[in-house]
Amino acid sequence: MDSTPLVRAIVEALMFLEHAGDDEVDPDAAVRGIEAIGHELDALSQADRAEFRLVLERIAETSGDSGHAQRAREVPFMLWGAE
Numbered sequence: 001m002d003s004t005p006l007v008r009a010i011v012e013a014l015m016f017l018e019h020a021g022d023d024e025v026d027p028d029a030a031v032r033g034i035e036a037i038g039h040e041l042d043a044l045s046q047a048d049r050a051e052f053r054l055v056l057e058r059i060a061e062t063s064g065d066s067g068h069a070q071r072a073r074e075v076p077f078m079l080w081g082a083e
Contacts, residue, residue, distance in 0.1 A: 007055040013037060014078065015071050038079045049080070 014037060017030040025033075044052060053076050060069035 003051070004055055004059065007052060008059060010037065010041075011056070011059065011072050011075055014075060018078070034078075041079055049076075052076070 014034060017025065017033045017037075020030055041052070056072045056075055060072040063069040063072065
């Protein structure tokens with residue numbers, strides 16, 4: 001299975017929740033959403049986390065938008081810090 005679309009969806013959801021204005025999403029609900037996504041992704045094995053990071057880097061490298069590329073690269077730190 002090509003996991004790229006799934007990882008893209010995760011990035012988009014995280015970035016939406018992270019950057020949505022208070023008038024778009026209740027800030028507490030946004031934090032809960034980010035934490036819920038993070039909690040599920042915490043279940044990834046180290047090998048799967050490594051693959052997730054590779055897919056994120058591929059997404060960043062192929063993005064025509066430098067802002068989007070930077071956001072994709074920030075996701076692992078947002079989820080797991082500097083492992």
